[in-house]
Amino acid sequence: MTDHVSEMRRRRTFAIISHPDAGKTTLTEKLLLFGGAIQMAGSVKSRKAARHATSDWMALEKERGISVTSSVMQFPYADRIVNLLDTPGHADFSEDTYRVLTAVDSALMVIDCAKGVEERTIKLMEVCRLRDTPIMTFINKLDREGRSPIDLLDEVESVLGIRCAPVTWPIGMGSRLKGVYHLLLDEVHIFEPGRNFTRQDSTIFQGLDAPGLAERIGAEAYRELRDELDLVLGASHPFDAAAYLAAQQTPVFFGSAVNNFGVQLLLDFFVEHAPQPQPRATTTREVLPEEARLGGFVFKIQANMDPQHRDRVAFMRICSGTFTGGMKAFHTRSGKEMKLANALTFMASDREIVEQAFAGDVIGIHNHGTISIGDTFTEGEPLAFTGIPNFAPELFRRARLKDPLKAKQLQKGLAQLSEEGATQFFRPLMSNDLILGAVGVLQFDVVAYRLRDEYGVEAGFEAVGVVTARWVHCADAKKLEEFRERNAMNLALDAAGELVYLAPSRVNLQLTQERWPDVRFAATRDHI
Ligand code: G4P
Numbered sequence: 001m002t003d004h005v006s007e008m009r010r011r012r013t014f015a016i017i018s019h020p021d022a023g024k025t026t027l028t029e030k031l032l033l034f035g036g037a038i039q040m041a042g043s044v045k046s047r048k049a050a051r052h053a054t055s056d057w058m059a060l061e062k063e064r065g066i067s068v069t070s071s072v073m074q075f076p077y078a079d080r081i082v083n084l085l086d087t088p089g090h091a092d093f094s095e096d097t098y099r100v101l102t103a104v105d106s107a108l109m110v111i112d113c114a115k116g117v118e119e120r121t122i123k124l125m126e127v128c129r130l131r132d133t134p135i136m137t138f139i140n141k142l143d144r145e146g147r148s149p150i151d152l153l154d155e156v157e158s159v160l161g162i163r164c165a166p167v168t169w170p171i172g173m174g175s176r177l178k179g180v181y182h183l184l185l186d187e188v189h190i191f192e193p194g195r196n197f198t199r200q201d202s203t204i205f206q207g208l209d210a211p212g213l214a215e216r217i218g219a220e221a222y223r224e225l226r227d228e229l230d231l232v233l234g235a236s237h238p239f240d241a242a243a244y245l246a247a248q249q250t251p252v253f254f255g256s257a258v259n260n261f262g263v264q265l266l267l268d269f270f271v272e273h274a275p276q277p278q279p280r281a282t283t284t285r286e287v288l289p290e291e292a293r294l295g296g297f298v299f300k301i302q303a304n305m306d307p308q309h310r311d312r313v314a315f316m317r318i319c320s321g322t323f324t325g326g327m328k329a330f331h332t333r334s335g336k337e338m339k340l341a342n343a344l345t346f347m348a349s350d351r352e353i354v355e356q357a358f359a360g361d362v363i364g365i366h367n368h369g370t371i372s373i374g375d376t377f378t379e380g381e382p383l384a385f386t387g388i389p390n391f392a393p394e395l396f397r398r399a400r401l402k403d404p405l406k407a408k409q410l411q412k413g414l415a416q417l418s419e420e421g422a423t424q425f426f427r428p429l430m431s432n433d434l435i436l437g438a439v440g441v442l443q444f445d446v447v448a449y450r451l452r453d454e455y456g457v458e459a460g461f462e463a464v465g466v467v468t469a470r471w472v473h474c475a476d477a478k479k480l481e482e483f484r485e486r487n488a489m490n491l492a493l494d495a496a497g498e499l500v501y502l503a504p505s506r507v508n509l510q511l512t513q514e515r516w517p518d519v520r521f522a523a524t525r526d527h528i
Contacts, residue, residue: 011360035075113146393437
């Protein structure tokens with residue numbers, strides 16, 4: 001009999017946030033290598049090969065297919081079970097990317113040392129803020145010339161508003177890279193190009209005064225290191241576990257993913273300090289991960305890559321209890337029991353049928369559209385997990401139908417595809433337009449293709465004068481009615497019938513917000 005509490009405590013469930021090309025895929029591969037999941041590392045690579053394909057559907061399908069298996073990568077390390085949830089980043093960037101962050105207990109931020117904090121990272125960080133998710137930072141590509149480490153930390157602090165606690169510190173950079181110094185272990189790990197590709201540990205010097213260190217890295221690099229450390233130790237924050245867990249401080253590591261340098265130091269620290277599964281809010285009470293009964297929520301839906309099989313996989317994050325293969329669970333939205341047969345687990349060596357899963361784990365449940373994003377499963381208690389929102393889309397297009405007689409099918413197709421969560425669909429109050437919103441541009445091509453393929457509807461998407469959306473709330477029903485009348489031109493209903501303000505410009509949104517102080521404009525909509 002496995003004890004669900006000790007199993008839960010071993011879990012570390014996280015995601016990587018980064019701007020494209022910072023090195024997420026490469027780092028993922030190295031982490032999997034340490035977990036002994038070499039096979040999986042290969043498939044991350046093949047996925048990467050597909051990712052540069054543009055809107056070629058076959059390539060997309062391939063990518064989607066592979067991404068079912070790499071959506072969650074589970075591997076054992078140092079007596080922990082690590083669950084790494086993929087955040088789709090290149091062509092497949094979508095709202096899913098944001099929502100994955102609601103299903104993790106911590107995140108790892110990867111930054112390119114030459115580029116610093118980039119736009120996508122800023123956005124993903126904003127999403128992490130919604131739940132105060134603890135974040136570790138890996139500054140990558142140290143084997144290339146980049147910006148000064150102190151500069152980079154300054155930028156993280158000022159742009160992302162989080163204090164930095166360097167844990168490792170680089171000794172040189174680019175062709176002068178000599179290694180890193182671990183501030184907490186007081187160890188120097190030497191960079192030996194070509195030698196760090198495997199699990200092989202690098203040469204370690206214990207302490208800055210260790211005999212031979214200055215000779216090994218060279219007198220100049222040694223002097224620079226000492227000077228820099230004096231400065232850094234004086235000016236930066238020492239690592240503080242409580243501040244990290246409260247998302248006020250990020251421990252920072254330097255390294256080179258492609259050389260597998262500095263990665264193991266990060267992973268060792270991660271499994272020691274990253275939080276275990278955390279309590280979760282629901283509509284009625286907080287669910288603790290120690291609880292014996294199963295509780296979980298769905299944060300992502302993926303359509304089967306084979307159009308002959310219309311089934312979908314719903315990804316459920318387990319928050320409490322034990323999942324056992326074939327068990328019946330209570331689907332709280334419909335109020336029905338559902339048999340969770342053939343659930344998938346994601347042990348990194350391959351997709352497998354799960355026998356058991358615990359809080360922190362993710363399982364994939366096959367269904368035919370009965371399960372939606374945000375749905376809760378329990379063992380009977382009628383509660384619903386909160387905080388799995390829709391995010392305001394950042395790109396908008398108007399659907400343009402080739403055959404006007406197919407309007408009904410178009411609407412149905414858009415509504416159903418939006419249920420998978422990568423796009424959202426809006427019906428303006430004052431026109432018959434159908435507007436699609438997304439956060440990744442390729443989603444429009446995907447939807448157009450699938451409308452044709454699965455619904456027999458030829459449709460294109462054209463520019464529309466909307467830059468952002470806000471869900472509108474107002475406690476005063478009369479005020480809301482007045483707002484609705486005055487702003488009908490810019491209002492729409494989303495797929496769930498909720499009122500949304502579609503702003504034609506940022507300035508317009510700001511002015512409208514100022515003009516209507518009693519109306520709340522929300523950038524996310526909770527499913528509950
Ligand atoms: P992503 O998933 O965040 O988009 O990044 P990915 O890992 O695909 O890395 C983007 C590029 O950066 C890749 O090069 C990769 O090899 C390179 N890279 C990753 N880590 C390091 C590092 O530590 N040092 C250096 N110098 N490069 C690194 P590419 O040219 O796009 O692909 P490839 O053909 O080299 O594989």
